[in-house]
Amino acid sequence: MRHIISLLMENESGALSRVAGLFSARGYNIESLNVAPTEDPSLSRMTIVTTGSEQIIEQITKQLNKLVDVVKLKDLTAGEHIERELMLIKVRAEDATRIEGFKALVANYGGKIIDESEDICTAEITSDGVTLDRLLSEIDRDDILETVRTGASGIFIGARSLRI
Amino acid sequence: MELSGGEIIVKFLKDEGVEFVFGYPGGAVLHIYDAIFQQDDVRHILVRHEQGATHAADGYARATGKPGVVLVTSGPGATNAVTGIATAYMDSIPLVVLTGQVALPFIGSDAFQEVDSVGITRPCVKHNFLVKRLEDLAETLKKAFHVATTGRPGPVVVDIPKDVTDPGIKIPYEYPQEVHMRSYNPVVKGHPGQIKRATNLILSAKRPMIYTGGGVVLSNASQELTEFTRELGYPITQTLMGLGSYPATDRQFVGMLGMHGTYEANMAMHECDVLIAIGARFDDRVTGKLSEFCPHAKIVHVDIDPASIAKNVKVDVPIVGDVKLVLRDLLAELRAKGKQPDAEALDAWWAQIEEWRSHNCLTYDRDSELIKPQFVIEKLWEVTGGDAYVTSDVGQHQMFTAQFYKFDKPRRWINSGGLGTMGFGMPAALGVKLAFPDDEVVCVTGEASIQMCIQELSTAMQYRLPIKVVNLNNRYMGMVRQWQEFFYESRYSHSYVEALPDFVRLAESYGHVGMRVEKPADVEGALREAFGMKDRLVFLDFITDQTENVYPMIAAGKAHNQMHLAPQCKAPQSSERELA
Numbered sequence: 001m002r003h004i005i006s007l008l009m010e011n012e013s014g015a016l017s018r019v020a021g022l023f024s025a026r027g028y029n030i031e032s033l034n035v036a037p038t039e040d041p042s043l044s045r046m047t048i049v050t051t052g053s054e055q056i057i058e059q060i061t062k063q064l065n066k067l068v069d070v071v072k073l074k075d076l077t078a079g080e081h082i083e084r085e086l087m088l089i090k091v092r093a094e095d096a097t098r099i100e101g102f103k104a105l106v107a108n109y110g111g112k113i114i115d116e117s118e119d120i121c122t123a124e125i126t127s128d129g130v131t132l133d134r135l136l137s138e139i140d141r142d143d144i145l146e147t148v149r150t151g152a153s154g155i156f157i158g159a160r161s162l163r164i
Numbered sequence: 165m166e167l168s169g170g171e172i173i174v175k176f177l178k179d180e181g182v183e184f185v186f187g188y189p190g191g192a193v194l195h196i197y198d199a200i201f202q203q204d205d206v207r208h209i210l211v212r213h214e215q216g217a218t219h220a221a222d223g224y225a226r227a228t229g230k231p232g233v234v235l236v237t238s239g240p241g242a243t244n245a246v247t248g249i250a251t252a253y254m255d256s257i258p259l260v261v262l263t264g265q266v267a268l269p270f271i272g273s274d275a276f277q278e279v280d281s282v283g284i285t286r287p288c289v290k291h292n293f294l295v296k297r298l299e300d301l302a303e304t305l306k307k308a309f310h311v312a313t314t315g316r317p318g319p320v321v322v323d324i325p326k327d328v329t330d331p332g333i334k335i336p337y338e339y340p341q342e343v344h345m346r347s348y349n350p351v352v353k354g355h356p357g358q359i360k361r362a363t364n365l366i367l368s369a370k371r372p373m374i375y376t377g378g379g380v381v382l383s384n385a386s387q388e389l390t391e392f393t394r395e396l397g398y399p400i401t402q403t404l405m406g407l408g409s410y411p412a413t414d415r416q417f418v419g420m421l422g423m424h425g426t427y428e429a430n431m432a433m434h435e436c437d438v439l440i441a442i443g444a445r446f447d448d449r450v451t452g453k454l455s456e457f458c459p460h461a462k463i464v465h466v467d468i469d470p471a472s473i474a475k476n477v478k479v480d481v482p483i484v485g486d487v488k489l490v491l492r493d494l495l496a497e498l499r500a501k502g503k504q505p506d507a508e509a510l511d512a513w514w515a516q517i518e519e520w521r522s523h524n525c526l527t528y529d530r531d532s533e534l535i536k537p538q539f540v541i542e543k544l545w546e547v548t549g550g551d552a553y554v555t556s557d558v559g560q561h562q563m564f565t566a567q568f569y570k571f572d573k574p575r576r577w578i579n580s581g582g583l584g585t586m587g588f589g590m591p592a593a594l595g596v597k598l599a600f601p602d603d604e605v606v607c608v609t610g611e612a613s614i615q616m617c618i619q620e621l622s623t624a625m626q627y628r629l630p631i632k633v634v635n636l637n638n639r640y641m642g643m644v645r646q647w648q649e650f651f652y653e654s655r656y657s658h659s660y661v662e663a664l665p666d667f668v669r670l671a672e673s674y675g676h677v678g679m680r681v682e683k684p685a686d687v688e689g690a691l692r693e694a695f696g697m698k699d700r701l702v703f704l705d706f707i708t709d710q711t712e713n714v715y716p717m718i719a720a721g722k723a724h725n726q727m728h729l730a731p732q733c734k735a736p737q738s739s740e741r742e743l744a
Binding site: 009010013014017018021025055058059062063065066068069070071164 | 282283286287290291294311345346347348469470471474475478
């Protein structure tokens with residue numbers, strides 16, 4: 001099962017390596033991991049997408065909670081939540097109609113073009129991971145110069161929040 | 165009061181109540197050593213290798229319950245300490261390890277004796293810190309002691325760059341009385357609902373079993389455990405780490421369980437219907453084959469570490485909390501209920517256990533002309549009145565001691581259970597002896613293990629620490645040899661130790677007393693003579709039977725009812741002789 005674990009941790013050097021080290025030392029999977037400071041600069045918020053049986057996920061959350069730097073943790077998948085991921089994608093096509101097709105596709109997915117020159121076009125799209133995968137599958141691989149994905153971020157729906 | 169970083173460290177240790185610091189100087193900690201030189205409050209014990217410092221501090225911590233403190237330099241000082249840190253981590257022992265670091269501007273430049281100590285120790289510490297500002301030093305030290313000693317204890321490393329301890333820079337110092345960490349608040353009180361559920365399950369048992377581990381020792385809950393166990397009248401078994409927290413000479417104690425546990429303990433585990441696990445973590449050496457572990461049992465599990473619960477084995481009633489507090493609550497709930505266990509079922513269960521016990525699984529050849537290691541431990545128990553602090557190294561001698569030295573008190577049995585660190589025993593014994601100079605302290609070891617930290621015989625001489633070393637010398641890495649005999653058709657690959665030193669002369673060259681014992685008839689006399697020398701370290705080199713094996717044995721990956729029993733043991737009907 002795929003789980004999105006969101007946590008608040010002390011914004012201190014080495015905090016990220018404690019989490020990454022835990023996953024590698026105990027053989028847990030990481031599909032994606034992102035981290036940035038919050039509105040309170042002493043705290044970082046981290047989102048980890050992982051997979052495993054219920055027993056493994058239980059151990060992952062317990063082991064993460066055990067890290068002294070981790071202040072609070074929630075498994076977003078245990079409740080109603082929204083998942084978002086930013087993708088930047090750069091394509092090249094000498095054929096102008098293909099560029100137009102790409103732009104239309106991006107618009108269709110609610111993205112926008114952020115850079116454009118001759119045969120190059122770069123777009124940003126924010127959605128959940130599955131939708132981004134679907135978008136990618138609609139683009140000719142030969143046209144793609146590069147893609148950059150942030151990995152999922154997530155937040156609970158409604159008033160429920162992860163805060164201290 | 166204005167103090168430099170080095171002075172703050174020493175003053176803080178005094179204010180924290182630290183008696184001993186085990187360490188070894190070097191470039192990055194010279195400022196701290198200079199501060200140590202100028203005071204008498206905190207006593208520094210100079211070891212001969214940083215591994216020895218960590219094990220000595222660890223032994224001190226295990227025997228006293230107080231945190232052990234270590235001071236080593238950067239680079240090799242820190243890496244040499246890693247084995248001892250990992251040893252403490254696996255057994256949840258509170259240590260605070262201060263490592264010197266190159267000065268802040270040099271960090272990351274591959275400077276002389278630079279190593280990423282925080283990075284190297286991360287997987288084997290409860291937490292670690294790098295002190296980047298002198299202003300943070302005292303508070304960080306306070307946090308280190310707080311984290312090391314509360315919740316599930318463990319080692320904490322504080323990495324201190326040299327410029328932070330610069331004697332030329334002084335700031336006001338005040339001992340931080342309190343510490344607040346929003347991210348660290350261990351749960352100590354068990355959930356009342358879970359206590360009720362556990363009590364109901366415990367009272368419903370027809371074939372109950374109490375299984376306890378090192379958590380009872382760490383939580384100082386021996387008295388509570390004894391009361392709880394006697395109140396119920398249930399059989400109790402303990403892990404290697406738990407020994408002593410319930411009196412081994414008591415009838416309700418059925419011996420250690422697991423790979424080298426007793427027949428009765430393992431059979432009772434296999435057949436029990438309610439298992440009460442307290443401060444134990446279902447280690448693979450204890451459980452054997454997980455899919456056949458306690459196949460008939462509902463399980464209550466009490467542990468302070470939520471991550472230990474349901475890690476290896478699914479439990480029915482988990483209780484997160486400090487063992488001592490939870491046992492008190494369980495006992496109060498039992499008494500409040502006023503209900504008794506099913507006496508008839510319990511009688512039948514005890515009859516079954518006594519039948520298992522009657523096979524006397526810890527038997528060995530008492531008529532041998534060679535010294536049997538078990539015999540030495542039995543005599544050691546007699547000669548010391550069962551009341552010594554006994555440390556051990558790792559291997560057969562460790563298992564023989566666990567089986568044959570009947571520990572009646574907690575914190576007397578001191579060994580590396582989780583990591584299995586050879587070289588642990590002797591330095592650990594030195595730490596214990598410093599804490600309890602008037603008590604007998606014995607290190608039971610083997611000729612392979614003792615050589616891994618033999619240099620600490622020099623430390624023992626410097627501080628006049630008259631421990632006794634019982635060397636069970638079978639000229640083999642005994643446990644390796646045993647596995648090779650059982651599982652590798654007696655191909656003894658590199659388990660024979662050639663070119664052994666003359667341990668008697670070696671001990672003498674360090675200034676100690678050495679004795680060699682070669683006949684069973686001389687064992688007791690030699691022990692009495694050695695323990696008669698109150699002010700001398702005596703190294704007893706017992707030349708033992710090379711072929712002796714530790715029984716019973718459950719092969720790795722086998723179930724509790726698949727024990728390999730000693731050849732002298734009457735074959736019980738119900739056990740499969742898997743390997744015989």
